[in-house]
Amino acid sequence: MDTKPAAAPTYFVIRWLFLRLLALAYLAAFLSLAVQVTGLVGSQGILPAHVLLDWVRPRTGLERYWIAPTIFWLGGGDLALTGGGIAGAVLAVALLAGLAPIPILILLWALYLSFSVVGQVFLGYQWDALLLETGLLAVFFAPGGLRPRAARESAPSPLAVWLLRWLLFRLVFSSGVVKLASGDQSWRALTALRYHYWTQPLPTWIGWYAAHLPGWAQSASVGMMFGVELVAPLLLFAPRRFRRMAFGPLVGLQALIAVTGNYAFFNLLAGALCLFALEDADLPPRWRERLAPPSEKADPPFWPRAVLYPVAAVVGLVSGGEMMAAFGVEPPAPVVALHRVVAPLSSINGYGLFAVMTTSRPEIVVEGSDDGQSWKAYEFRWKPGDLGRRPAFVAPHQPRLDWQMWFAALGTCEDNQWFVRFVGRLLQGSPPVLALLARNPFPDRPPRFVRAEMYDYAPTSLEVRRRDGTWWTRQPRGDYCPVLSADDFASGD
Numbered sequence: 001m002d003t004k005p006a007a008a009p010t011y012f013v014i015r016w017l018f019l020r021l022l023a024l025a026y027l028a029a030f031l032s033l034a035v036q037v038t039g040l041v042g043s044q045g046i047l048p049a050h051v052l053l054d055w056v057r058p059r060t061g062l063e064r065y066w067i068a069p070t071i072f073w074l075g076g077g078d079l080a081l082t083g084g085g086i087a088g089a090v091l092a093v094a095l096l097a098g099l100a101p102i103p104i105l106i107l108l109w110a111l112y113l114s115f116s117v118v119g120q121v122f123l124g125y126q127w128d129a130l131l132l133e134t135g136l137l138a139v140f141f142a143p144g145g146l147r148p149r150a151a152r153e154s155a156p157s158p159l160a161v162w163l164l165r166w167l168l169f170r171l172v173f174s175s176g177v178v179k180l181a182s183g184d185q186s187w188r189a190l191t192a193l194r195y196h197y198w199t200q201p202l203p204t205w206i207g208w209y210a211a212h213l214p215g216w217a218q219s220a221s222v223g224m225m226f227g228v229e230l231v232a233p234l235l236l237f238a239p240r241r242f243r244r245m246a247f248g249p250l251v252g253l254q255a256l257i258a259v260t261g262n263y264a265f266f267n268l269l270a271g272a273l274c275l276f277a278l279e280d281a282d283l284p285p286r287w288r289e290r291l292a293p294p295s296e297k298a299d300p301p302f303w304p305r306a307v308l309y310p311v312a313a314v315v316g317l318v319s320g321g322e323m324m325a326a327f328g329v330e331p332p333a334p335v336v337a338l339h340r341v342v343a344p345l346s347s348i349n350g351y352g353l354f355a356v357m358t359t360s361r362p363e364i365v366v367e368g369s370d371d372g373q374s375w376k377a378y379e380f381r382w383k384p385g386d387l388g389r390r391p392a393f394v395a396p397h398q399p400r401l402d403w404q405m406w407f408a409a410l411g412t413c414e415d416n417q418w419f420v421r422f423v424g425r426l427l428q429g430s431p432p433v434l435a436l437l438a439r440n441p442f443p444d445r446p447p448r449f450v451r452a453e454m455y456d457y458a459p460t461s462l463e464v465r466r467r468d469g470t471w472w473t474r475q476p477r478g479d480y481c482p483v484l485s486a487d488d489f490a491s492g493d
Contacts, residue, residue, distance in 0.1 A: 009240070009279040011156040012292035015141060018164075020096055021272035022138055026108050027092035028265040028396035029131060033115060034085025039432040040122045040400060042078045046422045046433060049076040049118035069344055070114035078432075081118075084111060101142035102302065109135040109347075116346055121418055122400040127266035129349040130171065134269060136347045137163050140311060144302035153293060157301035159308045163315055165276040169233045170319060171351045172250060172270075174326050176229030178352030181328060190219040192357040198459045199358040200261045201406035202382055202399075205391045207260035208471060211459050228253045236277055247277040262382070264398035314338065315348055322350035361457040362409040364419075364480050368426065368447030372483065375451065376441035378426065380405065384457055387472045401436045413452065413481040423450045423481065424489040452480040 041049040053076055056068050065073065072080060088111050095104045113132055116123045141160040143153040179187040186192040197203060197211035213221075228249045235246035251274045258267035280288055301308075318339045321331030331339075342348055363384055367375040379385050382394050383402040401422075408416040425433040429446035454477040460470050 009281065010292060011161055011279055012153070013280045013283050013287050014275050014278060015143070015156050016291045018272050018275050019098075019101060019138065019142060021268060021275075022134060023092050023096035025131060025265040025269040025272065025396070026095065026112070026135070027089055028268065029112065029128075029398075030085050030088030030092060032264070032397045033119075034082055034089065035397075036400060036436060037081045037085055037115070037119075038078045039430075039434075039436040041118055041120065042081055042432050044078075044425070044428075044430040044432050046401075046425055047120050047122070047418055049081065052118060052120060066344055068117050070117040071111065072114055072118050076118060084115065087111065088115075098148065100146045101148065102139055102144060105135060105139045105142055109139065113346060122404060125264070125398075125403070126349075126351055126353060127264055127269060129346055130266070130269055130351065132345075132347045133167060133349055134164070134273065136345075137167060137315075140303050140308060142302075144299075154299040154302040157303060157308060159312055160301075160303075161276065163312060164273065165236055166316075166319070168250075168270075168273040168276050169236050170323060171273065172229050172253075173233040174323065174350065174352045175354075176226055176233075177326050178355040179226075179229075181326065182355040184356045186357045186359065187222070190222040191215075192354075193218040193221050193225075195357055195359045196354065197260055199361045201403050202262040202394065203384075203391045204260055204262060204393050205471075208391050208459055210260050212462055225253065240279065240281075243277050244282050247274060247282075250274045250277060258395065262393065262395040262398075265396040268396055314342065318342060318348040319350075322348070326350060326352060358410065362477065363455050363457045363474070364405055364409050365453045365455055366423070366426070367451050367453065368442055369449045369451070370442075370447055372449050376447075378437055378441060379439035381436070381438040384472055387470045387474065390471055399436070409454070409480075419452070420481070420484075423452070423484050424486075426450050427484065427486045427489065446486075449483050449485050451483045454478055454480045 037045075039045050041047050041052075043050065049072055053068070053070075053073065056064055060067055071084070074080075088108060091104050091108050091111070095101060095108065109132060112128075112135065116128055116132065119128075137160065141156055141164060143156075145153065148154070179192075184192070186195065194211075194215060197207045200207065203211075232246040232249045235242045237243075251271055254267045254271045254274065257263060280292055317335050321335040321339055324331045339348070361384070365385065366378045368378065369375045377385070380399075380402050382392065382399045383405055384391070404418070408419050413419060422433065427446055427450055429442075434440045455474040456477055457472050457474045460473050464470060464473075
């Protein structure tokens with residue numbers, strides 16, 4: 001009888017794949033920022049970074065470097081912001097090539113954290129937080145050395161594997177829990193997807209067609225989604241054969257989200273995390289032969305336990321507190337205090353998308369005028385506006401102004417002062433802000449007046465779509481913001 005113990009699981013190939021997918025997510029994130037950051041937070045942008053830093057500087061001492069940890073304390077001008085995006089893309093390519101993984105990952109994380117601080121509302125999305133958390137944990141998972149080779153490289157730390165698997169669990173399971181915990185009736189009645197496909201921020205044309213699926217298909221889809229979000233994550237802590245069963249549903253859910261809506265690099269990053277439902281033995285033997293060293297030649301993990309254990313303790317305590325909060329349980333006071341200490345790093349987070357389903361689609365239409373009587377609309381690049389424009393694929397790029405307009409429409413003008421600043425930039429004719437738009441109806445000089453009107457958008461029927469080519473219909477709801485002129489804005493930033 002063979003009593004040889006089973007070989008310990010290995011993650012060399014998983015690591016190789018994961019780090020390259022993470023590099024692609026970083027590449028998409030930084031390139032996306034590079035082409036829009038000056039319009040968002042540049043010197044002539046909507047919320048200039050230097051204004052934020054100038055406000056923080058006199059109110060804090062050296063602690064400002066922890067309260068607002070950003071490299072842009074050294075300079076937050078347009079050149080630095082654009083250069084930071086380009087530098088991040090170059091670093092991501094280096095990671096993709098397998099160069100100096102640990103130093104590169106540290107630099108990528110620090111640079112993206114720097115952008116998240118000065119990006120303000122424009123970098124406050126869950127995938128921004130997920131990229132920071134994943135990127136930081138990847139530092140402890142990556143191989144050491146300047147150019148690790150498959151013939152001999154440091155073994156992945158089992159503790160780092162568990163931390164990343166725990167992150168995957170929290171991401172998916174919390175998304176299911178918050179939908180039920182919110183009390184939203186559309187989730188409980190399995191009707192939420194009757195609205196989601198066309199009310200989400202930037203639907204794709206596939207999402208538009210999915211909105212026309214019969215009601216029974218929508219309800220069945222919600223049921224299957226809950227099965228993936230609430231059951232599949234539990235298998236991550238089961239023996240290998242059960243854990244492997246979770247991989248397909250988890251990746252499949254991300255693929256369906258990706259083809260029906262534009263969620264930047266989120267699905268790519270979440271898909272990378274789904275690899276932690278597997279181990280090397282679940283992958284083709286040819287991959288293992290090429291990318292994994294013989295077990296006897298593998299070096300020990302790069303990071304010593306004296307580093308990994310404290311990191312795991314902090315991540316476990318703070319993320320555990322986040323999970324408790326998702327279930328409506330107050331975390332212990334010491335955990336809350338610890339969370340407060342590490343919060344500026346934005347690298348241990350709670351997750352949960354669409355806890356409450358929007359059942360209508362309010363849209364803000366921004367218009368300018370020279371005489372206050374005849375109005376011309378500004379056209380955004382990606383969000384619904386022109387009724388005849390087909391919903392498009394834009395991910396992994398994230399047009400952050402278009403995204404933020406969706407959130408603004410759910411609130412009021414008074415609650416979204418960034419929008420008022422946006423209107424001010426239109427009245428000034430700010431080139432970097434106008435570059436964020438698809439069409440400027442005032443190419444020669446800015447208008448004298450700008451107003452924002454609210455409309456309720458809804459998808460047209462399939463019959464109407466075939467007949468006249470329109471994708472949307474809309475009904476007016478009234479003013480979002482009053483008519484504003486340049487006189488309403490003080491000089492300066």
